[in-house]
Amino acid sequence: MQEFSHIKDDRAYMVDISNKDTVVRYATASGKIKLHDETVEKIRSGDVEKGNVLATARTAAILAVKRTPDLIPMCHQIPITSVDVEFEIGKSDVTANVEVKSVGRTGVEMEALTGVSVALLTIWDMVKSAEKDNTGNYPSTAIENIHVIRKVKETITNQ
Template structure:
């Protein structure tokens, strides 16, 4: 190990202890979008993408990603996922998505919502990449952006029945 960087690799990584926290209703919504060629958007609308139903597959991928966030991000706690809502808005050259996650527990659901949006958008890209490639095999028109938390809520669990 390079001694110059040894301070970076010190054993300081640990999960935050949340055992003392009370359960609360936790809700977070993340949003993001993918820019695609208008011809690709047309194929998605018409249901003619070779790999199948793009938005249905992206919705299932987002839900699966939300439920498995703690496997992907080392310091995330495994949480009970009580509800996941995935929505899409199709524009002329962009698909926007939102993922709303709800849980009753001791920690927030922001990372789960962000992972859900990210995986939904990556799934869309994967399903349409053959339509998005240029002659050199690149993706000059395709980009994912704007991934962020739109809102988060923490409410006392006793007030929700």
């Protein structure tokens, strides 16, 4: 069985990455929020009382990417060089895709996953009044399938 890199002698610790090469790193993550058809139409038409849902979710995703080490204890502070957030609006769902790029010594998949998670949570927060049932619950609203689509490591070439 493979050992976990962040656990040694039953203690959690941050992995030393100082000996790793500095390379270009990309990661893309995706996830989906299932909503009522009517809610999705309000997002599409810009008719949500709290404001522009996707613009707010995009900003939240970017902020979340930059704050990942504050949320996940063993993540390193890394130089984020770009964040791209895209949304796909379906009939009864919205998919968030977040690509993160860095030049550094460790990957950016946790940052991409955090960006997707916070984007979807922000969408939920902005439309929750339209999603509640008569008891104040959310029986059909769901965030699902948050995953890494790709992770790339490229050697830096001098020009």
